[in-house]
Amino acid sequence: QVDPEKAQVELNGQKLTYGTDFLADANSGAVNAPLVFAGNGWFVKSKNIDPLKNMDVRGKTVVIYSDNYPRGLNPQELSSSGKYGEDWADPQTYVKQKGAVGLIVVSTPNLQAGWGNLRRFRENGRFAVEKLRESTDDASIPTIYLTEKAAANVFDGEIMNLPKITETYASAAPLNAFNFSANKKMNISVAAKKEVTMTQNVVALWEGSDSQLKNEMVAVGAHYDHDGIRPNAQGADKIWNGADDDGSxxxxxxxIGEALAKATKRPKRSVLLVWHAGEEKGLWGSKYFNKFPTVNIKNVVAQLNIDMxxxxxxxxxxxxxxxxxxxEDEIYVIGSEMMSSKLGEVTKSINDSFLKLGYNYKYDDPKDTNQFFFRSDHYHYAVNGIPIVFWFDGEHEDxxxxxxxxxxxxxxxxxxVSRTIFLTMWEIADLQTRPVVDKQLPAELTRR
Ligand SMILES: [Zn+2]
Structure with a gap:
């Protein structure tokens, strides 16, 4: 997160105050460079929005008058504008690609109205798993946000002053780029601070009875995290219990572990029980387990995911x-036939010969607009080549x-549902041969 103590901005020697005049992103760095105005700051090739087309901003600090979205475009239009980073880009990415070393975002009235959230979000910071980080995560340039009041002085004596920019932005007229006068100096220094905490997946292995097959495993998993405590939540209850998601x-x-321990015999294959951490933060536990498994993950013949x-x-x-x-007697089943016909067949036949729950396959569709396939831990097993089944009760008021x-x-x-999954697990564990992966995961399902 950003370190407010270390954030410093000076305009022509005049110190600005953190919080009331400016905020900063958590990108460490110090810049004191010539300023260039880049209009709205967004880049959208298909709409001919390319404010720095004729400007050289290498080694310079770019000033933009910006909202959360490009002027006149909604989020859908933006995301359907082609490939991010090539066909369209947010201001930070765009100006960095152009060689800029710093970014100053001047608040529109809309951004100004959300100043409190803007501040909280930056001070609360982002979370990431150390060993799953991409090397590009830290590469952003120092970025600050100016209030309308603080920004007025920045445009003093320039080609356009702030009222003129505000007026132009509100109209449909183009907001063109320009160079600031050479004596306009903005000295920016920001620092990020980092806190390290620990969490863990909980993993248990129940050894199978067959001397050969016990080297293979049927994995059964859930996630034991939820959304935690939200001190700023409205209402008296600040605790997100997650009884269904995924206490259930x-x-x-x-x-299932208890039933295995009490059974008078063992299944042929071993059973791997994994309680994943950090699912709600972005499937961290399952991603981590598939990248740094504590077992030979290629010997996992199927993963049965229980989430709600x-x-x-x-x-x-x-x-x-x-x-x-x-x-009451129904549950959604997702993914059972997407990679392995055999797994789909076993899943269905066990249920048919036991409690005959209503297995609802409505979301078992690569084109499911809810994208439930991407939204729980089985996803990282599936893209790792392991056929999966996902049991899920559906969204509800809580x-x-x-x-x-x-x-x-x-x-x-x-x-x-738990008893049915237990028997499904046992049946797979006792199969002569592991469920063959006879289908490729549909292309729609390989990119999250
Ligand atoms: Zn969940």
Whole structure:
């Protein structure tokens, strides 16, 4: 996160105050370079938005008058404008590609209105897993944000003053780039600070009974993290319990472990139980486990992912937020046939010969607009070549709310789904040959 103590900005020798005059991104660096105005600062090739086309900004600090999106474009239009970084780019990426060494963002009224959030977000910082970091993560240039008031002085005596820029931006007229006068000096120094904390996946291995097959494993997993405590949340309840998401899966995997321990015999293959950390932060635990596995991951024959199996929709429930929640004897099954016909067949036949739950395959579609396939831990196993099955009860009124409480869980349903997954796991563990991967993961599903 940004270190407010170390953030310093001077305009022609005049010190600005952190918080009231300016904010900064958490990119360390110091710059004192000539200033260039780059209009709105965005680059969108298809719309001919390329404010620095005829300007040389190498070694300079770029000043922009900017909002969260390019002027006149909405997020959909932006993301459908081609490839990020080539066909379109946010100001930071764009000016850095052009060789600029610093970026000053002058607040539009809209950005100014969100100043508090802008500040909180930068001071709270970003989280990343040390060993999963990309080398480019730290490469951004020093970037500061100026309030309208502080920015007025920056444009003093230049080709356009701030009121003129504000007026031009609000109209449809072009907001052209220009060089600031040579005696305009902006001295910027910002620093990021870093906190290191630890977390862990919890991994257990139950050895199989067959001298050969025990080298292979059926993996069963869930995530034990949720959204934690949100001190700034509205209302009295600041604790996101995550009883369904994914307390239900966490407990199901525990129960499966207990049932294995109490069984009078062992399945032929070994069983790998993994409780993943950091799923809600971006599938960290499963990504980490597949990159740095504690077992020979190529010997994992299938991964069964349990993420939300504890809620059900009563037939009398008319809340539109629960309209896609599965019923008392129903559960969504995703991905079982996407890579292995055999895995799909076993998953289905075990259920048909046991509790006959309503297996709903509605989201089992590479073109699913909810993209549930990308939204839980099985994803990192699948792209690692391991066929997966994902059990999921559907979104509901308490999904990612403080109100995802344990007293709302349908424990009968949770038990039935858990028992069915246990038997599915056992059946796969006892197969003569591991489920053959006979299909390629659809191309839509390989890029998150
Ligand atoms: Zn979840």
């Amino acid at each position: 899966g966490t407990v199901a995997v525990l129960a 199996i504890g809620r059900s929709r009563k037939t009398t429930d008319t809340n539109p937020k629960n309209k896609s929640l599965s019923g 999904y990612h709310q403080a109100s995802d409480h344990a007293d709302k869980i349908d424990y009968r349903k949770m038990e039935k």
